[in-house]
Amino acid sequence: xxxxxxxxxxxxxxxxxxxxxxxxxxxxxxxxxxxxxxxxxxxxxxxxxxxxxxxxxxxxxxxxxxxxxxxxxxxxxxxxxxxxxxxxxxxxxxxxxxxxxxxxxxxxxxxxxxxxxxxxxxxxxxxxxxxxxxxxxxxxxxxxxxxxxx
Numbered sequence: 001x002x003x004x005x006x007x008x009x010x011x012x013x014x015x016x017x018x019x020x021x022x023x024x025x026x027x028x029x030x031x032x033x034x035x036x037x038x039x040x041x042x043x044x045x046x047x048x049x050x051x052x053x054x055x056x057x058x059x060x061x062x063x064x065x066x067x068x069x070x071x072x073x074x075x076x077x078x079x080x081x082x083x084x085x086x087x088x089x090x091x092x093x094x095x096x097x098x099x100x101x102x103x104x105x106x107x108x109x110x111x112x113x114x115x116x117x118x119x120x121x122x123x124x125x126x127x128x129x130x131x132x133x134x135x136x137x138x139x140x141x142x143x144x145x146x147x148x149x150x
Contacts, residue, residue, distance in 0.1 A: 007064060007089045019062035019087040020045050022095055027058075030147050043075030045085075050150060060085045066130040070115075073124040078102045086128065086141075098138050099146040102126075111137040 010018060024034045024046060032048040049055040059076060061069050061084065071084065082102035087095045105112050105126045111134045116124045130138075140146075 003092055005092050005094060007091055015062045015064065015089065016060075019085075019089075019095070020060045022087060023058065023060050023085045023097065026097060026143060027147070043071065054150075056081045056083050056150065058083045058085050060087065062087050062089060063130060064089050065091075066132065066135075068127060068129060070125040070127040073116075073126060076102060076126055078105055078126075086138075088130070097143040098141040099143050100128075100141045101146070104141075109137065110134055 007015060024036075027034060027048045032050055035047040035049065037044060037046065043059055044057045045060045046058050047055055048058055059071060059082070061071075063069055063086065065088075069086065076082065076084075080101070080103060084100040084102060086098040086100060088098070089095055100112075105114060108114050111129055113127045113129060114124075115122075115127055
């Protein structure tokens, strides 16, 4: 029997696209309108709107297993209406969806970090140290817990 959660079947691009569509459908199920940009050149994958006055820009990251994830600071500027949608893909399991307000990076900790790389080639970034030890720090950002507060 075929396992539908065989994430190894998808290449990097396919997994990323799947994560974006999955995130959009989850927001739709919670009553949000979805608006997609034709070109993702500003670090925004889509916009969700709750009503005429309330919208959020969403940047999606798909991660196989536990890895380091980052957002370039020039494209991911901390503000109240910017969200990071993090989808973790573990072989044989449904995606785990976390929604992190960008402002959470204002207080660095073991999970959410800031790297400026002064004097280095890499541009400054906001990062996430996804590890077994840091998984409990993700619990407050589970989709169901955050989306109901928007």
